[in-house]
Amino acid sequence: MGTDTPLKTRKIQIVVVGGGAGGLELVRRLGAKYGRKHHDIILIERNRTHIWKPLLHEVAAGALDANLDEVGYRSHCHRWGYRFFLGTLEGVDRSNREVVLAPLLDDDGTELIGRHRIRYDYLVLAIGSVTNDFGTPGVKENCLFLDDRAGADRFRNLLLNHCLRVSRAMSLDRHADEHVRVAIVGGGATGVELAAELFNSAGALRHFGLEVFDESRLKVSLVEAGPRILPALPARLAAAAEGELRALGVDVRADTRVKEAVPHAIICEDGERIEADLLVWAAGVKAAPMLARLGLETNANNQLIVSNTLQTTRDLRIFAMGDCCSHTRSGLERPVPPRAQAAHQMASAVFRNLGLIMRSKTLKPFIYQDHGSLVSLSRFSTVGSLMGNLVGGRMAIEGRLARFVYTSLYRMHLIAIHGWARGMALLLVGRVNQIVRPQLKLH
Ligand SMILES: Cc1cc2nc3c(=O)[nH]c(=O)nc-3n(C[C@H](O)[C@H](O)[C@H](O)COP(=O)(O)OP(=O)(O)OC[C@H]3O[C@@H](n4cnc5c(N)ncnc54)[C@H](O)[C@@H]3O)c2cc1C
Structure with missing residues (x-):
């Protein structure tokens, strides 16, 4: 070449x-x-x-x-x-x-x-x-990032190991006060979606051999520097998402700036130390x-x-x-x-x-159409807002309709990369897999 x-x-x-x-x-x-x-x-x-x-x-x-x-x-x-x-x-x-x-x-x-x-x-x-650590000391060395498949796999393996540790401790002593502690830095869509998804998985684990493990063994802290989580969504929807997360048991901390990450803890600007088995940094991209x-x-x-x-x-x-x-x-x-x-x-x-x-013709300008933002709280809820001519401005949506629109984004991606016929066939296969395959990937 x-x-x-x-x-x-x-x-x-x-x-x-x-x-x-x-x-x-x-x-x-x-x-x-x-x-x-x-x-x-x-x-x-x-x-x-x-x-x-x-x-x-x-x-x-x-x-x-x-x-x-x-x-x-x-x-x-x-x-x-x-x-x-x-x-x-x-x-x-x-x-x-x-x-x-x-x-x-x-x-x-x-x-x-x-x-x-x-x-x-x-x-x-x-x-x-890639994830932006804003130069915060210790983040690169001590935090996990969801930038790619390898990062996501690494997180899952560590999570499962800690679930096993807690499950074992609990089966030896029913009164043991053991938890899997996860601290997520960044209250944007990635952090919020991960927090909710963890509770979904923890709930399912008991059906997959970890009989003594359930959601109550999970402690998730979601740390956000800004005044509220999900700044891209209208305040009402962000509040609804926060309420849902709190109901699951997530410790949502807004207005909390992280000063440093050290092994198994993040240190906040006011000196507070949030201990965790897994630290995830999801506070913006560059x-x-x-x-x-x-x-x-x-x-x-x-x-x-x-x-x-x-x-x-x-x-x-x-x-x-x-x-x-x-x-x-x-x-x-x-x-x-x-x-x-x-x-x-x-x-x-x-x-x-x-x-x-x-064709030696004049290029056309790109005009971004904001169709809105949706955040999935796993099977618990979906919140977001739709924008555009279709709904005549901005419209808040929640629940089943929001879930449908959220999953449609992935359907559209499949069709965009595989074409209509193959994309639709793969969607069908996906539905079948949801029924016949295990609910969780445990390896
Ligand atoms: C956990 C998570 C949840 C998200 N949820 C949503 C959501 O619900 N809705 C939404 O709209 N957006 C969401 N996003 C954001 C969305 O994923 C990105 O905006 C989108 O993927 C950007 O597309 P892209 O093609 O620019 O980059 P990517 O999809 O990131 O693709 C970049 C590609 O470039 C490759 N690459 C990188 N560097 C090199 C290199 N030096 N040489 C060769 N190859 C390279 C990478 O391997 C990758 O395949 C989410 C992101 C994350 C991390």
């Missing part, structure tokens, strides 16, 4: 880095439309399989078996007409129009493939975000620091600044979308939020604009 073939005789190469909520949908559409003709569509991704990130709290709590929901990139690319390269983006050589991939290492550290480069005519960066070194315009969170066509401001051959970019529509104050629905809409806009480039 050198750079010496004249452009006229070689295929136009579109490289997408990151096969997540936005990137996988984009390569599927590009591959289906252009991949088998005069274009080479390439996906570069550091993992072998895709799991939709909003499911990670369910994977962490054991409520979802990621093996059943993940998508293998190799089979997906074969079906949809793009090429898949396993690798981690390390840099972009903009003058030669090449991406630089880090050496690929075996599990034991042996180098399998050295550092290498892949040419692009157009590059789309869709590498998502983009990978590597993006700030590409010579492109970035903000303080390392996100690439993109114009209304989703091209980076300093290099029109490079697009960025999803959590790794920042786009503020002119006239508005707030940028598009880092959400799956934004990544989905941006994937459609980049697909359309790349098509316009192929």
Whole structure:
């Protein structure tokens, strides 16, 4: 894949880095439309399989078996007409129009493939975000993050180990006062959803061999620096969610700033120490620091600044979308939020604009449609607000309707990455699995 073939005789190469909520949908559409003709569509991704990130709290709590929901990139690319390269983006050589991939290492550290480069005519960066620890001392070393499948698996294994410990202690002594203590920092959607999902799983554990374990053995603290949890939702809905969490037994602490994380405890600014077996940090996101070194315009969170066509401001051959970019529509104050629905809409806009480039037409502006926010409190409740013309402004919803809309987001993602027929078939398989497979993943 050198750079010496004249452009006229070689295929136009579109490289997408990151096969997540936005990137996988984009390569599927590009591959289906252009991949088998005069274009080479390439996906570069550091993992072998895709799991939709909003499911990670369910994977962490054991409520979802990621093996059943993940998508293998190799089979997906074969079906949809793009090429898949396993690798981690390390840099972009903009003058030669090449991406630089880090050496690929075996599990034991042996180098399998050295550092290498892949040419692009157009590059789309869709590498998502990572948890932001805001430089808080001890967080990196002592807290768990739900950034990817590995992080969610790690949390679940540790959780199950502590459930076993408590169950064993309780069966030896019925009066033992043993608990699994979890401290979650960040009262946004991720923290709230994880807290509720943990109670769902704890309740189910007694049916899976841990007879003496139940919800009462779980102590969850949810720590939020702001005045209330779920700042993205209207105050009434956030209060409803908080009430639901408190009823489950979650110790919700707003206005509480964390100063430091140490082994098995977080230290608050007022000096209070919250002891826990598992510490989870879910207090906001930032983009990978590597993006700030590409010579492109970035903000303080390392996100690439993109114009209304989703091209980076300093290099029109490079697009960025999803959590790794920042786009503020002119006239508005707030940028598009880092959400799956934004990544989905941006994937459609980049697909359309790349098509316009192929036809030498003027690119169209991306206009974000906020359809609202929904937060799932596992089987206990779902709250949120819908926005848009459909409901004539903002409408608060709760309960079954909210749950239906929440799960529809995942249905839409499945259809976006598999097409209608296969997407619907997979939904059906999912329903059957819910009936025939265990309620919890215990390994
Ligand atoms: C627990 C949790 C719950 C959430 N719930 C919701 C929700 O209910 N609703 C909602 O709208 N949003 C939710 N979100 C946010 C949502 O998941 C993200 O906004 C969305 O996934 C962003 O899509 P993306 O394509 O930008 O990035 P991602 O989906 O994160 O995909 C990025 C991809 O890039 C790959 N990658 C990263 N770095 C590199 C590299 N250097 N080289 C190669 N590949 C790389 C990653 O492996 C990944 O596959 C949730 C997030 C979490 C963590």
